[in-house]
Amino acid sequence: MIIIGEKINATRKAVKPMILERRETELIELAQNQADAGAAYIDINVGTGTGGREDEVEAIRWAVTTVKAAVAKPICVDSADARVLAAGLAACDGHDAMINSVKADPDYLAEVLPIAARHDVPVICLAMDLEGIPKDVAGRLAACQTIADAAGAHGVPEAHLYFDPLVLPIAADATQAKVTLDTLAAVKDRFPAAKTVMGLSNVSYGLPARAQLNAAFLAMALYAGLDAAIMDPMDSTMRAAALTGTALMGRDRHFRKYSRAFRNA
Amino acid sequence: MNQTELIEKINFNIIQGRMTAEDEGFDEGLEGQPAVTELIEQAVEAGIDAKIIVLDGLTGAMETVGAKFDKGEYLIPDMLASAECVGAAMDILAPLLADAGVESKGKFVLATVAGDLHDIGKNIVAIMLKGAGFEVLDLGNDVTTGRIVEAVKANNAQFLGLSALLTTTMREMGVVIKALEESGLRDQVRVLIGGAPTSEAFAAEIGADAHCRDAFHAIDLLRQMAA
Incomplete structure (x- = not known):
């Protein structure tokens, strides 16, 4: 399973000043720690909620340039603003990258997909549209189809699409975890070349012992067809769930990763 | 790379359990480096004697693996993974050994007895035996006594390996040995048995020649028998 390290996100209290004050050493350390813990991509989101668009464009340039010079991992440029994405990708300048994210919004797709095509990078595609997150599988699949069609039109290959089925807190609606899992399976069925990705922790919002819900959900999602997760790679419970789920799915040849993690446990 | 280096690399990669270049090894970070298949091909191209590759590259490596397995490491x-590497290496080397007139250490018929579907352990034994230079005829699992006896006879096998993983099916091994006796084949073939419920005492009871704890033990016993 591909782990996208989620920790460099300016909405987190510890990260916000790191971005605003350009604390280079701390930023590199946070990226390196995630890489060491098994992250295949380092997500970077500099949206601090303060300052304007120009500040964010400057911030993403700085953060991407800083991380790519120090850590040999692809960068997942994370923003809801096409200009920030464009600036982040430009700063990557050939360094492997990914775009996080687009949704089924025709105008936004028309802005972002050409960037993805130009830089030849994968795109995370949220299974939602302008109305929000559809409550059922058919609605989410329709959103994915809209994105896939637009991607085709803009020359982004299906193999570069990472569909995120999205997950709503089950505390408010107990059927939602299954809707997500069924969407995963449906996406895999309809877009066989595409990959799937998810940020899982939302599922347990509002419930106690969230770690164990998240871990079980990750294992189930792997069965349903999850390829990648946006998560904290240092979270040992989640890492264990990823390793065990991948091993149980027969996707860890000779149990190398599983054994390496646990043989002396 | 000279011959010694190449053989050392083969040895190392068998211990690491890396069959092809993209494989991970026991240790981290070896992906992308040439592994057993590529190295064996290099060695063959370089004209290194297949027999030397087997003896110095394969056999020693599997002994190390056996020791590590015994220690629980x-x-x-x-x-x-390591056994699979030896299997892949032997697939390349076996025809060359035959061409060079290197004789096999003997024909080895292998089977899980009737009523028993377990074959993981037996399959490991098969790979290890191939790596050790035996000509292996694996009959599979749930093999009737009649088929086993027939295979021993038809191939003029010197060795027969019987596996059973159930207390209910291990008795079938005794039936096979009786059938060999009745067919007048018992003297031409050494019968080795193995499987979780079996023991040295059980082997003695049914008249088998040896009880093997695991694949490595089997190789050890065979070496002793040859000596």
């Missing part, structure tokens, strides 16, 4: 998948 290696787990079943680690051992399987």
